[in-house]
Amino acid sequence: MLKRTPLYNAHLAMGARMVEFGGWEMPVQYRGIIEEHHAARNRAGLFDISHMGRFMVRGPHAEGFLQHMVTCNVAAIPLGHAGYGLLCRPHGGIVDDVFIYHLPDEFMVVVNAANRAKDWEWFQQHATGFDVEIEDRSERWAMLALQGPQAEHLLAGAEDSTTAEIGSLPFHGVAMTTLFGQNALIARTGYTGEDGFEIFFEAAHAERFWYGLLALGDNAVQACGLGARDSLRFEACLALYGHEIDETINPYEARLGWVVKLDKGDFIGRDALQAIEQAGVSRRLVGFEMVGKGIARGGYQVHRVTGEPVGFVTSGMPSPTLGRPLGMAYVPTDLSSEGSEFDVMVRERPVRARVVKMPFYKPRYKR
Amino acid sequence: MAYNTPADLRYSKTHEWVRQEGDEVVIGITDYAQHALGDVVYIELPAVGSTITAGEPFGVVESVKASSDLYAPLSGEVVAVNTDLESDQAPINNDPYGAGWMLRVRPSGASEELLDAAAYAAFVAEIEQ
Numbered sequence: 454m455l456k457r458t459p460l461y462n463a464h465l466a467m468g469a470r471m472v473e474f475g476g477w478e479m480p481v482q483y484r485g486i487i488e489e490h491h492a493a494r495n496r497a498g499l500f501d502i503s504h505m506g507r508f509m510v511r512g513p514h515a516e517g518f519l520q521h522m523v524t525c526n527v528a529a530i531p532l533g534h535a536g537y538g539l540l541c542r543p544h545g546g547i548v549d550d551v552f553i554y555h556l557p558d559e560f561m562v563v564v565n566a567a568n569r570a571k572d573w574e575w576f577q578q579h580a581t582g583f584d585v586e587i588e589d590r591s592e593r594w595a596m597l598a599l600q601g602p603q604a605e606h607l608l609a610g611a612e613d614s615t616t617a618e619i620g621s622l623p624f625h626g627v628a629m630t631t632l633f634g635q636n637a638l639i640a641r642t643g644y645t646g647e648d649g650f651e652i653f654f655e656a657a658h659a660e661r662f663w664y665g666l667l668a669l670g671d672n673a674v675q676a677c678g679l680g681a682r683d684s685l686r687f688e689a690c691l692a693l694y695g696h697e698i699d700e701t702i703n704p705y706e707a708r709l710g711w712v713v714k715l716d717k718g719d720f721i722g723r724d725a726l727q728a729i730e731q732a733g734v735s736r737r738l739v740g741f742e743m744v745g746k747g748i749a750r751g752g753y754q755v756h757r758v759t760g761e762p763v764g765f766v767t768s769g770m771p772s773p774t775l776g777r778p779l780g781m782a783y784v785p786t787d788l789s790s791e792g793s794e795f796d797v798m799v800r801e802r803p804v805r806a807r808v809v810k811m812p813f814y815k816p817r818y819k820r
Numbered sequence: 821m822a823y824n825t826p827a828d829l830r831y832s833k834t835h836e837w838v839r840q841e842g843d844e845v846v847i848g849i850t851d852y853a854q855h856a857l858g859d860v861v862y863i864e865l866p867a868v869g870s871t872i873t874a875g876e877p878f879g880v881v882e883s884v885k886a887s888s889d890l891y892a893p894l895s896g897e898v899v900a901v902n903t904d905l906e907s908d909q910a911p912i913n914n915d916p917y918g919a920g921w922m923l924r925v926r927p928s929g930a931s932e933e934l935l936d937a938a939a940y941a942a943f944v945a946e947i948e949q
Contacts, residue, residue: 470856486884487859680858680885748862748882770884771861778862800880 458503459595459659467676475567477504480678490684490773492675493645497601499666499674500682506569507590507653508576511559514583519553519560522579524704524726526717530555535625535642539704539712540575541722545729546700547707548575550692552642554627561590561638561653565694579721595659599666599674600649600685602817607669608639608650619650624820633658633665644682646689646816687768688814690740690781696751696767697738697781705734706783708811736764737789740811741780744794747804749780754798758805763788766797772813779813780806823944824851826917831940832893832932837917841924844899848921849881849890849912852944858883860909865890865901865922872896872923874930879922881912890922894931900924 469480523538749769769780796803835853911919
C-alpha cells in the first residue's frame with residue numbers, strides 16, 4: 454500500500470496524474486510539466502512535499518549528536534537558520550542529504566521521502582551515549598514549497614497572516630509565523646533554483662494552506678507536481694538522492710566537498726572522507742550537453758569516444774528553460790573538464806556529448 | 821478520465837492507432853498515450869522505404885519526464901513519414917489523430933491483435949483503475 458499525504462484528495466480533485474515515488478502516491482503533474490516548470494521560474498509554483506521526513510532532535514546533546522551524524526558544521530548554523538548537510542557511512546558513501554533547521558530548543562532535520570525509515574534507523578543506532586530525544590514529526594506536520602520570483606510578494610499578501618515582512622527573512626532563514634490564522638514555520642529554502650519558501654504546519658490544516666496559497670494574487674500560483682520539481686532541480690544541478698548521490702558515491706565525487714567540514718571535529722565517515730580528500734577522486738559528477746541527436750536519461754552508459762565503457766548518466770532530460778537536452782553523469786576525472794567529449798549510449802547507439810559548466814541554470818536566490 | 825477514441829480507427833494495446841486508407845494504413849499514438857507521456861519534445865521515426873515489424877519498436881517519443889518506444893501495430897513498408905514532427909512535436913499532444921500522425925505504411929500481412937474503439941476504451945479504463 455502506497456502512502457499518501459494529507460493533500461491526496463486535493464490532488465485528485467485538481468486532476469493530478471498520480472505516480473509512485475519512494476513508496477508514496479504523489480502528483481507528477483497537474484497541467485503539464487513544462488507549464489508548471491515555467492510557472493515556478495517566472496511566477497510562483499506550489500509543491501506538496503509532505504512526503505519528506507521531518508525529525509525533531511532535542512535535548513542537552515542535540516547539537517553534539519547532529520555534529521556526530523552529519524558532515525556539515527551544525528554549530529555554525531545560527532538559531533533561526535537552516536543548513537545543508539550529508540549523512541555518510543563510515544566508508545564515506547552518502548546515506549542521505551538533509552536540511553537542518555535550527556529552531557528554539559531543537560533542530561528539525563528534513564530527509565528524503567524514500568530514506569525516511571533508513572535515516573530514522575541510522576539516527577537511532579547512533580543515539581546511544583547522547584542525551585537526546587528524537588521525534589518523528591513527519592505525520593503530524595505537512596510541508597509545502599512556494600517557489601518562484603513572485604513567492605515573496607504573494608506570501609506577504611496572505612490574509613490572516615503575519616507574513617507582511619517575509620521579505621526580511623534571509624536566505625536559509627526560518628521563522629515562526631501565522632499563516633491563514635494558523636501557526637506555521639516558514640523557511641527561505643527550496644529545491645528549484647528560485648527564491649522561495651518551505652512552509653511547515655499541522656497536517657490538519659493542509660487543505661486550508663494548499664488552497665489558500667494557490668489563491669494568492671488572484672490565483673497567481675500554479676500547483677506543481679514532482680515532474681516539474683525534478684526538472685527545476687535538474688537545471689539548478691541540485692543532487693537528487695538515488696541519482697547523483699547514494700551509498701556508493703562519496704561527497705567529493707558528487708562535488709559536495711564544500712558540505713564536508715573535516716576540521717569541525719569527529720563525525721561518522723570523517724576518517725574515510727579525509728583519506729579520499731587527500732588521495733583525490735577517480736571519477737566526478739559532470740554536466741553535459743548533447744552534441745549528437747538524442748536525449749540522455751538516468752542509467753544510460755557513458756563510453757569514451759573510443760568505445761570503452763567508463764561511467765553512467767545520473768539524470769538527463771530536455772531542459773525546459775534552456776530548450777535543449779542536458780544531463781549529469783559520473784565520468785573519469787580525465788573526462789571531467791569543460792569541453793571534454795564522451796558518448797552516451799542512447800538505445801545502444803553512441804551519441805556524442807560534451808561537458809559544460811554546472812549549474813545549467815544559475816540560481817536566483819535572494820541573499 | 822475520458823479519452824478521445826474515434827470509432828473509425830483500430831488500436832493496439834501499446835496505444836498506437838491505425839487508420840485504413842485504401843490499401844495503406846496511417847499510424848500514430850492515441851489520446852491516452854499522449855496524455856500519459858505529457859508534452860512530447862523529441863521524436864525519432866524510421867525512414868521512408870524501411871520496414872516495420874508487428875510488435876517491434878519502430879521509433880521513440882520523448883517527453884521531459886520519459887522516453888517511450890513506439891511499437892508497430894502491424895508489419896509493412898513505410899511509404900511516408902510525418903517529418904513535420906521533427907521540428908514541432910506539439911501536434912502529437914494537440915491533435916494525435918490528425919496532424920500528429922506518424923507513418924503511412926503498406927501492410928505486408930502480419931498484424932498485432934488490434935482492438936476496435938469500444939474495446940480499446942475498455943482496455944484503457946482497466947489500466948486507469
